[in-house]
Amino acid sequence: MNDAPAADAISTPYSAFLKELGREPSADECRTWAAEHPDTAEEPRALSDAGWYTAREGRHEDALVLFHRAAEFASEFARDARVGIVDQLLVLERAPQADAAQRALRDELDAQPAGFSDLRVFDDMVEVLCEHGQHERALAWCQAGLDRIAQSEATGSPHDEAEVEQYRHGMLLDRGFLRDQLGIPLDEDDLAAESEANAELAAFRAMAHEMRDSLLDDDGEAFDGLVLRWAPADFPAVRERWPEQTAHYGDDHAAYTARIQREARGYDEAGATHVYVITATLADFDAYTQRTGHDPADAKTRRSYSEWHHATHPEHELSWPPARNGACWCDSGRKYKKCCGTPANN
Template sequence: MNEVSAADAVSTPYSAFLKDLGHEPSAHECRTGAAEHSGAAEEPRALSDAGWYTAREGRYEDALVLFHRAAEFGGAFARDAQVAIVDQLFALERAPEAEAAQRALRDELDARLAEFSDLRVFDDMVEVLCDHEQHETALAWCQAGLDRITATTGTPRNEAEVEQYRHGMLLDRGFLRDQLDIPLARPLSAPPDDPARTGPRPW
């Protein structure tokens, strides 16, 4: 999962701010960027960046505050922040809150029309859940991400990038099925009560 949000392909005031630094930003510099761009569309991105660099320093509670601030803005950067919130909660050993947060994000995504930009969210959540050994829930997110790829057909998207997501999720699915000792003959579709919504369930 990219620690700094990947929107640098488009020149924006905040990306110019990062470029002008001439070095990898610190958490303090990202917070400065957020303050300088307060009220701008990129403020949640700057807050999320500050959150990741703060978490890198092991200050998970402080990072959680920054990610919650970013999530309040809504939109794509807010969904990135929601994934990060799940990560920090697991790091803080607050598993029930982490599980509730990932279920809330999944419900939000399921209620939306499938969009190409959502694929990064599914991919990042699988990585977070794997990092915290939540393999069953990660598998449910992985399969949902693969289903999302099919559902985005006909929407504006970069086909090469879509194939990268598909390839990565297929590899993740194979790894997770192996970790969970699920035979290859098992149906691949996530059940209606998959653990991404209802919590762990024995296979």
């Protein structure tokens, strides 16, 4: 259901395979990769991915087999596969087996020392149970995840502050939603998270309407949304070249990536027929301005460059949004739903 942060933070053979592929893999490709890399640390990761893609094709029995294979490994990815087992058992309406699998997973997690490594499992279980309408159990997992964050912080466990805050924010939003669905009064933290989300949503919708007004022609015809994204290696130089765009680009690459995600969503909500994220380099941009004679300092030139790039180099763009279980557009190597597609980023 998601890739482990530890695996995504560094280049691994499987993440390299996904990046080189340049698109979402098929179930068969993931299964083949696993078969070609037996007894490796990432074999269960590939098997788990194959399980999710197989499930999406509606082959739930086959997906269940793949998840069981991945869960047999003594690996961090085994718990991800066990989330998949719970999901497929619920899809197949095998409630007693699903309940047993869920309890076993929770017991195992509760027996672990406080730490942040399993937050993704708590988060995934909330999602799975919500999708199957099991709001009370989803709320229990959500609260357990928030408790795990508090316990881990109290023990001083090493962690990525931004990533943990992302999980906390997402779980608070989920908890507020679930409490509301179950008729449980919201506490101050729930209300604060809800207020922040509403404010962000209002600002986002205003941006979307501005995009629509500026892009639709006089006939109101459909349009494609083109989001120009500078290659990560060029980001420092981009900020130096256009300092007036600091507010747009943000203080660091993480903030810039979040901005790109919001911009893509803005085009989508504004009614774009398709949304594409175009990855460009300054070298290619400079070559374009030299050929065309356009002013490289003019913001309109970046727009015309995007349109030219879209028409001539479709291989360097990605359709947005990716599949929820597909690789994220930002090249992190993580799944979209656990990277730029998380509730906290949307």
